[in-house]
Amino acid sequence: MTEGKTAPLLQVQDLRVAREGHEILRGVDLQVDAGSVHVVLGLNGSGKSTLAYTLMGAGGYTTLGGSILLEGEDITQEPIDARARRGLTLAWQEPARFEGLSVERYLSLGQPEPDRERLLEALEAVNLDRAYLPRYVDEGLSGGERKRVELAAVFAMRPRLAILDEPDSGIDRFTLDDIATLMRRMASEGSAVLLISHRDEVVQIADHASLICGGRIMQTGLPDVICDRYTQYCSPCEQPIVVERGDSYA
């Protein structure tokens, strides 16, 4: 495919998704370039997690229309593991717990080949020390620790595109600076990040940002512009204000 070479890493076109008969994503257009950090900002209930899970291919959602292209290839109908093997992964807003699965093993699961150095590096990147390696990824970890482990697992995997759903929520002392450092590090290794958040400060670390409301991307553009729009105009609204979609980045 010649188009594959120039195609953006991720291209979402007019994606419409329903859950239990309710249309939640109502025509999402989004583009993420290789190696970039793209923030999607939106209020509670705007459809952020739904977008994250449908991009990953999680079950329980029905695609009503539109498409998801990864490096030019249509993955809209692909199962999760096939998407993951293409280099797409997700850190869940509320990560699952696993009985009897150690942090060390959990971090290594997504690695193309075993690399212990990388595991230690991943832990360090989220401010956890190696004493966590033998601990279980179960109820014994606090909510914040579990989220850090999730980020470390994504980092250890060296994905092409990591979708991070509210990575900062519930994590104390993991400042914006820490997240920025982690994102930059991932980007420098060639991983792109789609960071989903309701916190406007997060936009500072992005190359691009989009505003989601009522299941639609209302605007995409430079981080400052999106941040202003979000902080000045966004309030929970019954009817999303319909504006032009897919503004160019420039």
Add this chain to the structure above:
Amino acid sequence: MRDLDLILQAYEASGGDPDLLKNDRVARLVISGNEVIGLNEIQGISMQAEPLEDGVRVRLEVAPGVQIPQPVHLCFGVIPESGVQRIVSDFDIGDGADVAFTAHCTFPNALEVRHVMDGTITVGAGAHMRYHETHYHGETGGVVVEPLARVQVGEGGSYTSTFSLSEGRAGKVAFQYEVDVAEQGSAELNARVMGYGDDEVLVRETIRLNGVGARGLAKSRIALRENARGEVYGTTEGNAAGTRGHIDCIEIVRDEAIANAVPVVRVTDPQAQVTHEAAIGTVDKKELETLLARGLTEEQAVDVIVRGMLEG
């Protein structure tokens, strides 16, 4: 000694460390069929073993107040393809003593083997006993295992048992544990069993919290596939003020396997509290999807989840 070598081999294959069975500072008892082939007492522990026609009668005493530094090793096995092994045991843990047991039961060639573990256990006041039993039944499924135990936990004492069978076939396993717990004592029963083929796993556990402030936990983790069957009957009674009991049962079923769980909670004192949770079905969707998002295939992901559950 041929039998000893064979049983050591089987013991090692089931995850045991054979050096420990040669170490004189480790108390041990090794029984093959109805023959005692190894017995080592250490200070504070006395053991008597007397052969029965179809097994061995064992009496084990831990002296009051003694802390046994290393786990006592018990190794039971039947090497031939068929046979009966009945271990009738009497464990008496003296007041204030502290002891752990590591038991390995191996029936590597079993086509028709029946192993009955008929135990009476008394844990004295303030004493602590931990019992960890690992089974390896080979790949043929020709084993019937009946662990029966009647346990009395004295005031402020504790009893923890873990039964684990996560390699090879289960065959037919029928547990029957009954535990009575006195004031401020505690009991924890863990059963972790994997079954496939036409294996049958039956767990019957009763914990009676009879003394004020007694605590109990009955936790079962059963993973079944193919045509295996699993039944878990857990009863916990809160019979005194301040008692706290919990039954926690997870059964993961795949293929044609069938599982059921019947938790019974019974409270006869208004200040007692007993809770239960039971989850039976396929693996948790979110756990599965999380591992799929790391690039594991569905089969690999289920395997990781089931193994963790059985080992955790």
